[in-house]
Amino acid sequence: xxxxxxxxxxxxxxxxxxxxxxxxxxxxxxxxxxxxxxxxxxxxxxxxxxxxxxxxxxxxxxxxxxxxxxxxxxxxxxxxxxxxxxxxxxxxxxxxxxxxxxxxxxxxxxxxxxxxxxxxxxxxxxxxxxxxxxxxxxxxxxxxxxxxxxxxxxxxxxxxxxxxxxxxxxxxxxxxxxxxxxxxxxxxxxxxxxxxxxxxxxxxxxxxxxxxxxxxxxxxxxxxxxxxxxxxxxxxxxxxxxxxxxxxxxxxxxxxxxxxxxxxxxxxxxxxxxxxxxxxxxxxxxxxxxxxxxxxxxxxxxxxxxxxxxxxxxxxxxxxxxxxxxxxxxxxxxxxxxxxx
Amino acid sequence: xxxxxxxxxxxxxxxxxxxxxxxxxxxxxxxxxxxxxxxxxxxxxxxxxxxxxxxxxxxxxxxxxxxxxxxxxxxxxxxxxxxxxxxxxxxxxxxxxxxxxxxxxxxxxxxxxxxxxxxxxxxxxxxxxxxxxxxxxxxxxxxxxxxxxxxxxxxxxxxxxxxxxxxxxxxxxxxxxxxxxxxxxxxxxxxxxxxxxxxxxxxxxxxxxxxxxxxxxxxxxxxxxxxxxxxxxxxxxxxxxxxxxxxxxxxxxxxxxxxxxxxxxxxxxxxxxxxxxxxxxxxxxxxxxxxxxxxxxxxxxxxxxxxxxxxxxxxxxxxxxxxxxxxxxxxxxxxxxxxxxxxxxxxxxxxxxxxxxxxxxxxxxxxxxxxxxxxxxxxxxxxxxxxxxxxxxxxxxxxxxxxxxxxxxxxxxxxxxxxxxxxxxxxxxxxxxxxxxxxxxxxxxxxxxxxxxxxxxxxxxxxxxxxxxxxxxxxxxxxxxxxxxxxxxxxxxxxxxxxxxxxxxxxxxxxxxxxxxxxxxxxxxxxxxxxxxxxxxxxxxxxxxxxxxxxxxxxxx
Numbered sequence: 067x068x069x070x071x072x073x074x075x076x077x078x079x080x081x082x083x084x085x086x087x088x089x090x091x092x093x094x095x096x097x098x099x100x101x102x103x104x105x106x107x108x109x110x111x112x113x114x115x116x117x118x119x120x121x122x123x124x125x126x127x128x129x130x131x132x133x134x135x136x137x138x139x140x141x142x143x144x145x146x147x148x149x150x151x152x153x154x155x156x157x158x159x160x161x162x163x164x165x166x167x168x169x170x171x172x173x174x175x176x177x178x179x180x181x182x183x184x185x186x187x188x189x190x191x192x193x194x195x196x197x198x199x200x201x202x203x204x205x206x207x208x209x210x211x212x213x214x215x216x217x218x219x220x221x222x223x224x225x226x227x228x229x230x231x232x233x234x235x236x237x238x239x240x241x242x243x244x245x246x247x248x249x250x251x252x253x254x255x256x257x258x259x260x261x262x263x264x265x266x267x268x269x270x271x272x273x274x275x276x277x278x279x280x281x282x283x284x285x286x287x288x289x290x291x292x293x294x295x296x297x298x299x300x301x302x303x304x305x306x307x308x309x310x311x312x313x314x315x316x317x318x319x320x321x322x323x324x325x326x327x328x329x330x331x332x333x334x335x336x337x338x339x340x341x342x343x344x345x346x347x348x349x350x351x352x353x354x355x356x357x358x359x360x361x362x363x364x365x366x367x368x369x370x371x372x373x374x375x376x377x378x379x380x381x382x383x384x385x386x387x388x389x390x391x392x393x394x395x396x397x398x399x400x401x402x403x404x405x406x407x
Numbered sequence: 408x409x410x411x412x413x414x415x416x417x418x419x420x421x422x423x424x425x426x427x428x429x430x431x432x433x434x435x436x437x438x439x440x441x442x443x444x445x446x447x448x449x450x451x452x453x454x455x456x457x458x459x460x461x462x463x464x465x466x467x468x469x470x471x472x473x474x475x476x477x478x479x480x481x482x483x484x485x486x487x488x489x490x491x492x493x494x495x496x497x498x499x500x501x502x503x504x505x506x507x508x509x510x511x512x513x514x515x516x517x518x519x520x521x522x523x524x525x526x527x528x529x530x531x532x533x534x535x536x537x538x539x540x541x542x543x544x545x546x547x548x549x550x551x552x553x554x555x556x557x558x559x560x561x562x563x564x565x566x567x568x569x570x571x572x573x574x575x576x577x578x579x580x581x582x583x584x585x586x587x588x589x590x591x592x593x594x595x596x597x598x599x600x601x602x603x604x605x606x607x608x609x610x611x612x613x614x615x616x617x618x619x620x621x622x623x624x625x626x627x628x629x630x631x632x633x634x635x636x637x638x639x640x641x642x643x644x645x646x647x648x649x650x651x652x653x654x655x656x657x658x659x660x661x662x663x664x665x666x667x668x669x670x671x672x673x674x675x676x677x678x679x680x681x682x683x684x685x686x687x688x689x690x691x692x693x694x695x696x697x698x699x700x701x702x703x704x705x706x707x708x709x710x711x712x713x714x715x716x717x718x719x720x721x722x723x724x725x726x727x728x729x730x731x732x733x734x735x736x737x738x739x740x741x742x743x744x745x746x747x748x749x750x751x752x753x754x755x756x757x758x759x760x761x762x763x764x765x766x767x768x769x770x771x772x773x774x775x776x777x778x779x780x781x782x783x784x785x786x787x788x789x790x791x792x793x794x795x796x797x798x799x800x801x802x803x804x805x806x807x808x809x810x811x812x813x814x815x816x817x818x819x820x821x822x823x824x825x826x827x828x829x830x831x832x833x834x835x836x837x838x839x840x841x842x843x844x845x846x847x848x849x850x851x852x853x854x855x856x857x858x859x860x861x862x863x864x865x866x867x868x869x870x871x872x873x874x875x876x877x878x879x880x881x882x883x884x885x886x887x888x889x890x891x892x893x894x895x896x897x898x899x900x901x902x903x904x905x906x907x908x909x910x911x912x913x914x915x916x917x918x919x920x921x922x923x924x925x926x927x928x929x930x931x932x933x934x935x936x937x938x939x940x941x942x943x944x945x946x947x948x949x950x951x952x953x954x955x956x957x958x959x960x961x962x963x964x
Contacts, residue, residue, distance in 0.1 A: 238508070238509060238546070239508045243507070243512075244512070255506070258506070258507055258508055259506060261508055262505065262506070262507070262508045262549065262550070265550050266502060270794075273789060273791065273794050274794045276753075276758050276778075276789065276794075277789050277791075277794035277795045277852075278795075278797070279758065279777075279778035279779055279782070280756060280758065280778060280782055280786070280787045280788075280789070280856055281782055281795065281807075281808040281811065281812075281855050281856050282779045282782040282783070282808055282811035282812035282813070282859070283779060283811045284777060284779040284811070285779075286777060286778075287777055287779075299797035300797065302797055303793070303794065303795075303796060303797050306793070306796075306841065307793055307794075310793075311502075311503055314498065314500065314503035314504065315503055315504065315505075315506065316466065317457070317462050317466055317467075317498070318496075318498060318503065318504035318505075318506070319506055320462060320465075320466050320486075320487045320488065320491075321460050321462055321487055321491055321494075321495075321496040322491055322495075322506075322516060322517035322520055322564065322565070322568070323488050323491035323492065323517055323520030323521050323568075324488070324506075324516075324520050325486075325488050325520075326488035326489070326491070326520050326521070326522070327522075328522035329519055329520055329522060330518075330519050330522050330523060330524055330525060330528070331519060331525065332512075332515040332518070332519050332525050332528040332529070332532075333525045333529075334511075334512075334515075334529075
């Protein structure tokens with residue numbers, strides 16, 4: 067039987083009237099939260115071919131990423147920071163994972179711009195005043211030093227974020243688990259399971275929200291409080307499903323012998339290669355140079371009251387040693403790729 | 408030959424359960440057998456397999472009586488960890504059995520647990536990858552694999568452990584016909600090449616009855632039939648024809664009761680090939696049954712114009728989709744895994760926003776409506792019924808939906824009463840929906856989305872894991888709804904179900920709509936998206952899709 071005239075009946079009409087609807091639909095509310103597995107799969111990295119840092123032994127890659135992160139934390143000179151940022155982007159490109167870092171790059175840019183814009187308003191030191199204004203409660207004094215400090219601080223934060231993003235998107239969690247399992251298999255397994263199941267949980271949450279929308283529950287419109295209240299029951303469904311999934315995963319693990327005595331550790335098919343040794347040595351050299359340079363004050367850069375000459379720091383032997391060590395594996399990788407092309 | 412596993416008077420009740428999930432089950436499982444375990448949802452198939460692995464009772468708890476032995480191990484004293492060296496288990500949902508994040512590590516996981524040394528693991532992982540054609544995916548993250556690939560990885564992970572007995576719990580229920588065929592071919596190869604014993608729990612008999620050397624049929628936790636396939640077929644002909652493959656049903660429905668003779672002679676066909684031989688032998692004396700009168704359809708409920716859908720602008724998954732759905736139609740939307748079927752229907756109630764083009768639901772642009780508003784015109788039932796359950800009772804679920812759809816007073820009560828009657832939910836109204844069987848849960852979830860009497864009802868893979876009896880009931884319900892001038896759109900991989908239920912079929916592929924036409928035109932002559940009966944009779948009776956459309960005009964003898 068049909069009810070065409072009452073289809074979006076009184077309730078919908080009232081809701082529409084109250085909120086000024088019809089409006090354009092919310093931007094795909096829920097639409098992009100739970101895409102089907104296979105179409106998404108086609109858009110993502112698959113296959114066994116790996117490149118750059120993703121191809122190297124996990125111990126070497128972890129050491130190298132740690133050295134990059136350390137560099138991002140200790141370097142303060144604007145030119146050094148820019149060069150390091152370029153190097154990290156180069157490493158991501160060589161591993162063919164630059165695209166995967168888009169969300170991190172976007173976030174890093176937001177943060178960098180936010181800091182670059184706000185910082186000069188609060189860092190009012192510096193002698194080169196560009197502009198100033200006296201407001202009733204606020205005295206704004208924009209200086210060249212404050213501007214540069216804000217911009218470089220934003221850039222440094224972006225560099226640190228990308229260094230850690232490198233760890234997330236390039237290094238294989240199972241390789242990390244294998245590495246970690248030398249010390250504690252259970253902890254490593256927890257990390258691996260969390261890594262694998264987090265996207266599954268996200269998909270579950272998106273699906274449950276869509277299921278509720280599809281039965282008339284308004285999750286995307288109305289007052290914030292009402293929307294929050296409407297979402298609370300979803301947590302119960304998510305929790306129940308997560309528990310059931312955990313039970314199933316537990317069954318599957320047990321049925322494959324998990325918990326049995328005498329567990330061995332598979333070394334994997336990754337062998338130590340010359341490139342891995344070079345990477346490990348390079349990471350070690352860079353780490354030593356960065357620690358040594360920091361202790362020796364070689365990476366200090368003064369923004370106030372006047373800017374130091376950024377070129378001066380580039381001549382520091384600590385910087386040269388650290389940067390050469392960090393850039394060498396990338397140069398070797400690119401040479402290797404060109405020789406294969 | 409000595410048995411690999413033996414069950415002696417096993418009775419088991421889950422914790423908090425009232426009736427036993429297994430009731431006095433006794434079985435002896437020999438080497439190189441391929442045992443097909445059949446039974447409706449909740450009949451105890453999965454529990455039986457778990458009892459053999461020792462997961463029941465060790466992992467699940469509950470009350471266990473009787474004895475299960477696997478080789479020299481008694482599962483009462485040996486845990487599933489010990490048994491895992493002898494018995495491998497592949498579960499229904501591949502998503503719920505993966506532990507690691509990449510393919511080769513996933514395969515190595517069980518071997519590490521068994522204490523196999525590293526070099527041997529490398530070799531066994533390699534062999535498992537090769538045997539299932541997964542070498543190119545060895546380092547692929549599991550989250551990037553399709554359901555079929557993930558299920559193959561699960562199988563590879565188990566066969567790498569070289570079990571004597573391989574247990575498969577509805578391994579194809581989540582897969583499309585092509586992926587299912589690939590997985591079953593791999594299982595058959597495994598059985599033929601290694602002589603491993605395989606126990607396969609399945610609902611879709613047409614896919615696997617011919618692989619079996621023995622059939623176990625369960626009801627209410629008890630083994631009702633344990634015999635060779637032909638004896639099972641003889642038993643099924645007498646009152647459980649839905650358990651037979653369509654070609655066997657075709658021969659079983661012949662006039663003069665000669666089907667039983669066929670079965671007794673051992674020639675009731677299980678495959679298209681067997682049936683074709685039999686037809687040749689008997690002179691192909693079949694004819695098409697009288698077609699039902701053509702149905703007429705009502706007004707348009709949904710219209711898509713130049714629709715492009717996808718996850719990123721400039722990268723459409725599907726484009727140039729033009730279609731119209733009308734009242735009274737029962738339409739099946741088909742296509743391989745990843746073709747974009749589920750993605751497409753999410754645009755019909757506004758869950759997703761088109762990249763370009765327009766969807767009009769009862770002449771309203773869907774973009775003007777919230778999903779909640781669209782719910783009164785378009786009910787969309789997703790693949791997992793559990794996603795809908797947030798109340799403690801079935802009645803609560805229905806009331807919750809009606810309240811949110813804005814129905815009040817008598818209208819609300821009338822709609823609730825109608826959906827309860829339509830979906831036969833009276834007996835379970837006060838029960839927790841999460842505690843119901845699979846088929847019942849699907850019906851409750853359907854009630855939750857369709858209680859507002861929508862003009863369009865969309866069901867995404869409703870027959871996944873559903874037994875034949877529940878499928879028949881669902882097909883009858885959907886037919887009834889279509890006849891009462893609703894439009895029903897089924898997203899399905901189940902060709903036999905689509906052929907029996909739908910009037911019209913849409914096939915998606917290659918980024919667009921590949922076919923759109925009457926079911927008898929679209930499913931006729933297809934390689935995989937076709938029924939057994941059509942593959943058997945497509946030359947003699949083009950367009951015939953299932954056995955009810957065939958008449959045995961002349962006796963075969």
